[in-house]
Amino acid sequence: VGRGVHIEPIKNKRKRLLPLYNAGEVDKRMFDQLKDKVQPIETLFIFGTNRQALQTVIEDLKQELTKTGEHQLSLFEVNPEVKKENIRLLIPVYKLAEQFLAERKKVAKFEVDPNELEDMRKFVEATDDRVLMMLCDAEPTKLMLLRKSLTKPDEFYIDGKRHGNTLRLLRRMLDWWAIVPEEFDRLKELEDEIRHFRHITVTLKDIRALEDKLTRVKDYRDPSSEQQRLIEQLQRKEITPEQFKQAYDKTTQIAKEERFEYDGKRIVIKHIAQHYYLPVVLSEDEKVDYIRHIIKTKSEVDFINALERYLSQPNNKFGEFDWWFFSKLDESLDEVYLPYYDPDKNRIARFKPDFIFWLKKGNRYFIVFVDPKGTEYSVWKRKVDGYRAVFEDNGLPRVLSHDGWEVTVHSLLHTKDVNKLTEDDRRFWFDTIEAMITKMYSL
Numbered sequence: 001v002g003r004g005v006h007i008e009p010i011k012n013k014r015k016r017l018l019p020l021y022n023a024g025e026v027d028k029r030m031f032d033q034l035k036d037k038v039q040p041i042e043t044l045f046i047f048g049t050n051r052q053a054l055q056t057v058i059e060d061l062k063q064e065l066t067k068t069g070e071h072q073l074s075l076f077e078v079n080p081e082v083k084k085e086n087i088r089l090l091i092p093v094y095k096l097a098e099q100f101l102a103e104r105k106k107v108a109k110f111e112v113d114p115n116e117l118e119d120m121r122k123f124v125e126a127t128d129d130r131v132l133m134m135l136c137d138a139e140p141t142k143l144m145l146l147r148k149s150l151t152k153p154d155e156f157y158i159d160g161k162r163h164g165n166t167l168r169l170l171r172r173m174l175d176w177w178a179i180v181p182e183e184f185d186r187l188k189e190l191e192d193e194i195r196h197f198r199h200i201t202v203t204l205k206d207i208r209a210l211e212d213k214l215t216r217v218k219d220y221r222d223p224s225s226e227q228q229r230l231i232e233q234l235q236r237k238e239i240t241p242e243q244f245k246q247a248y249d250k251t252t253q254i255a256k257e258e259r260f261e262y263d264g265k266r267i268v269i270k271h272i273a274q275h276y277y278l279p280v281v282l283s284e285d286e287k288v289d290y291i292r293h294i295i296k297t298k299s300e301v302d303f304i305n306a307l308e309r310y311l312s313q314p315n316n317k318f319g320e321f322d323w324w325f326f327s328k329l330d331e332s333l334d335e336v337y338l339p340y341y342d343p344d345k346n347r348i349a350r351f352k353p354d355f356i357f358w359l360k361k362g363n364r365y366f367i368v369f370v371d372p373k374g375t376e377y378s379v380w381k382r383k384v385d386g387y388r389a390v391f392e393d394n395g396l397p398r399v400l401s402h403d404g405w406e407v408t409v410h411s412l413l414h415t416k417d418v419n420k421l422t423e424d425d426r427r428f429w430f431d432t433i434e435a436m437i438t439k440m441y442s443l
Contacts, residue, residue, distance in 0.1 A: 008041075009041050009042055013025060013026075017038045018332075019332070022350075024348065024349060071201060071202050071203075073207070075211060075215060076198065076277050076278070077277060077278060079276055081325075082325055089325065090187045090407065091187070091188060092185075092187060092391075093185045093186050093188050094182040094339060094390075096181075096182060097180055097182065100145075101180065102145065102149070102176060108340075108389070109157055110156060110176050111161055112157055112158075112160055112161070112163065113159070116162055116163060120166065120173070123170075124147060135167060136170055136171050142177045146174060146177060176346055179341070180348075182390070184398075193336050194334050195334060196332075196334055199293055202292075203289075203291075204262060204290055213269055214258075214281075216258060217256065217271045217278075220255060220271040220279075223251040227248060227251050230244055230247050255271075256271045257270050262290055265285050265290070266284045267282065267284065267291060267294065270282065270304075270308075275325070275326060275327060276325055280304070281294040282294065282295045282296075282301045283296040283301065293332075299372045300355075300372055303370070303414055306433055310432075316433075317434055317437045320361065321360060322360045323359075324360070325357070326356065327355065328355060329352050331352045336356055338387050338411060339351070340383050340386020340389075342382065351383040354370065354372055354373065356369055356370070357370060359440075360405070365402070365408075366407075368436075369412070370412050371411075372415075373413075384413075384428050410440050413430075414431070414436070415431055418430065418431045
């Protein structure tokens with residue numbers, strides 16, 4: 001048909017501004033300055049040699065949009081329970097560290113093939129600093145640190161991937177020395193950092209049936225207590241029999257759970273009392289494509305179902321807390337995260353687990369990040385190492401003081417069977433909801 005051309009919103013960054021900001025490649029100051037002005041630049045311009053072919057494609061696209069126009073659902077709201085005076089949902093805020101990543105005691109080592117590392121050592125030893133500066137536009141301080149690190153490779157480097165090119169490897173090693181990590185700054189109350197539920201959209205022509213189900217679940221209240229109140233009002237003659245019947249009928253029309261299906265793909269709408277926003281929408285099929293920003297991945301849905309089963313048990317451990325809440329986190333839209341070093345991209349990245357829990361008991365306050373995805377070893381290990389560098393001292397969670405509370409931050413991962421992990425790796429993994437709480441207490 002032709003060729004699509006994106007104009008870069010930021011030089012050498014071939015993505016839109018919001019994904020760049022979410023990935024940590026654009027700072028908040030620049031994002032705030034550009035977010036309302038950058039849309040024309042981010043428009044996709046399509047060029048083609050056949051005018052008729054382009055017109056045909058554009059007309060077909062317009063027809064598709066007309067058939068399945070996108071609607072943003074505005075029925076999701078913050079759970080009114082979290083707005084009570086004694087409830088305060090805290091999240092960590094970070095700042096840039098005063099030391100480079102490689103200078104810190106808990107260094108995230110640079111991954112490199114041992115043979116390539118040895119070749120690099122010989123190359124650097126044999127090359128004058130002025131030549132290295134010219135090749136890599138490197139500062140003398142970085143070159144000094146690089147030379148020092150090559151004399152103590154076990155402290156700074158770990159067996160890893162091949163880079164395949166000496167000059168590319170040299171530049172990546174020097175870039176590594178320039179990385180400044182994020183460290184804990186303070187705790188703040190949650191404001192707009194979790195916002196994906198305001199951007200749930202559907203591509204359906206008629207959304208009335210879906211909206212009706214969402215409203216019924218969102219407005220759910222325990223009908224037994226409301227019905228008892230109405231009976232007492234009727235007995236005291238505070239309402240008429242007609243008013244009683246009308247109000248009583250309404251209590252039977254609300255639902256704690258509903259299902260909606262389109263094109264053979266079904267979603268479940270739930271009222272989960274401790275979730276940050278209501279209602280909660282889960283997909284019964286990862287192929288659901290007519291609604292965005294819901295709980296869709298199978299591991300996340302399985303975790304929610306396991307949590308609900310556990311909550312239905314009498315004397316479950318959540319009852320031991322003064323209060324607790326949790327929320328789904330959306331990687332693309334929410335701004336709650338744990339920083340870690342990503343060796344593949346050679347930069348500080350943001351780990352956004354699938355869920356965050358807040359639990360309070362007496363003066364103890366727990367912030368727990370939970371990720372139920374089973375991940376490849378090196379990936380989860382890097383993320384856990386990032387958590388430990390920020391929130392642990394000597395293998396134990398740092399105790400953060402906030403308004404008289406002793407706050408600890410935890411990062412836990414859910415799998416179906418912890419027995420498949422080595423003994424050393426099990427510390428941050430759990431396979432039952434009760435084990436999650438037990439590990440939180442023991443860390």
